[in-house]
Amino acid sequence: MVERATAELLGVGSGQAHTSAADRPAAIEVRQAAPELSVVVPCYNERPNIAPLVLRLEAALAGVGWEAVFVDDASPDGTAAEVLAIAVSDQRVRCIRRIGRRGLSSAVIEGALASSAAFVAVMDGDLQHDETRLPAMLALLRSGAADLAVGSRHAAGGDAAGLGSAWRHRLSELGIRVARAFLPVPLSDPLSGFFMLPRPLFDRLAPRLTGTGFKILLDLLLAAGKGVRVVEVPFVFRPRLAGESKLDLLVSIQFAAVLIDRLFRGILPLRFLAFACVGAVGILVNLAALGVFTKLAGLGFEWGQGLATLAAMLVNFELNNRITYRDQRLKGRKLWQGRALFVLVCGFGAIANVGIAGMLYRRHAGWTLAGAAGAAIGVVWNYAVSATLVWRAR
Numbered sequence: 001m002v003e004r005a006t007a008e009l010l011g012v013g014s015g016q017a018h019t020s021a022a023d024r025p026a027a028i029e030v031r032q033a034a035p036e037l038s039v040v041v042p043c044y045n046e047r048p049n050i051a052p053l054v055l056r057l058e059a060a061l062a063g064v065g066w067e068a069v070f071v072d073d074a075s076p077d078g079t080a081a082e083v084l085a086i087a088v089s090d091q092r093v094r095c096i097r098r099i100g101r102r103g104l105s106s107a108v109i110e111g112a113l114a115s116s117a118a119f120v121a122v123m124d125g126d127l128q129h130d131e132t133r134l135p136a137m138l139a140l141l142r143s144g145a146a147d148l149a150v151g152s153r154h155a156a157g158g159d160a161a162g163l164g165s166a167w168r169h170r171l172s173e174l175g176i177r178v179a180r181a182f183l184p185v186p187l188s189d190p191l192s193g194f195f196m197l198p199r200p201l202f203d204r205l206a207p208r209l210t211g212t213g214f215k216i217l218l219d220l221l222l223a224a225g226k227g228v229r230v231v232e233v234p235f236v237f238r239p240r241l242a243g244e245s246k247l248d249l250l251v252s253i254q255f256a257a258v259l260i261d262r263l264f265r266g267i268l269p270l271r272f273l274a275f276a277c278v279g280a281v282g283i284l285v286n287l288a289a290l291g292v293f294t295k296l297a298g299l300g301f302e303w304g305q306g307l308a309t310l311a312a313m314l315v316n317f318e319l320n321n322r323i324t325y326r327d328q329r330l331k332g333r334k335l336w337q338g339r340a341l342f343v344l345v346c347g348f349g350a351i352a353n354v355g356i357a358g359m360l361y362r363r364h365a366g367w368t369l370a371g372a373a374g375a376a377i378g379v380v381w382n383y384a385v386s387a388t389l390v391w392r393a394r
């Protein structure tokens, strides 16, 4: 039976073989069922945690057909090599290695889409999530009691003790409160990175995910709307033993960006919103620097404003390079070229801004309208041109 299937697959004896024998693999074993559960593990610099995690999954998932899909973004510590070393002798372990990319959410999305299991779990690769809760989550989905099982640190019986510092606790609580205001379903831990869902549900939601930042669960919940039945499974968030957390201020900003994107219902591209926010920061920098140059340093107004504008452009470039275009961040020689080009582009943007505003003002449009129109033209120009010239999509 297997041999016949193999022969059909190769087109042997069916008269459809147009390729030569050398083009085809020597033999294909086709009847290997997909596992029931795929555990997708995003990882960046988690080398020492990989082998212990595989052992823990093995113990926790005895009796379940499972696989672990590690999605690594070319970690410098050799995480991918570590996964591959285990995968050589363990079919259940797979590695997706992404080059020139970063991002937890997009790593999770690609890992989940690469699996062919009936259920997909997402779990951190640093041993902070309690793998012994996986069978309980799977049971909820198998029985149909839930469409989505979420590991919660805040449901009764759960604990967020492993969140290192006091400020991480506060940041997490604030994030949860903000996220809840947006959510269609009540949930005690919408920022959890530990959850499980049926693969078809993931497939249905995937095209609507933003893929930005850390909060993949939040993104899924927003895309799912009211219809999904979510059940929380309490777990204790363990402290991190090896390596360090990648959650920083920039990640928090991206989190805010995902929510803002939902507010605008995706009409304006997320990047443009980020670019505009950075522009708003630039105005503050410009005013502050103008004050310093004219009041403290005693420069004349024109000189002061000129230098303040330059300072604002340089700060904006830095912020855009780190936040708006984090995924295609310029480095080394390209960084200097980009910086110079950005100043040039924004210089033209400023000329357009002042020109349009002046024209409208002379036509009695009122200074607020004239100013706002000028600023809008300026930011659209800066965005459009710098997106194509400075941070050219590679």
Ligand code: GDD
Residues within 6 Å of the ligand: 041, 042, 043, 044, 045, 046, 071, 072, 073, 102, 103, 104, 107, 123, 124, 125, 126, 128, 172, 191, 192, 193, 194, 214, 215, 244, 245, 246, 247
């Ligand atoms: N592939 C890939 N690419 N993986 C990444 C990246 C990335 O850019 N950034 C982080 N990871 C991996 C880490 O290696 C780890 O396995 C997992 O994603 C979580 O990252 P941590 O840096 O350990 O996050 P955390 O412990 O601070 O945050 C956890 O708690 C948050 C709530 O407070 C995570 O579970 C978050 O998802 C959760 O929102």
Ligand code: MN
Residues within 6 Å of the ligand: 124, 126, 128, 240, 245
């Ligand atoms: Mn962690």
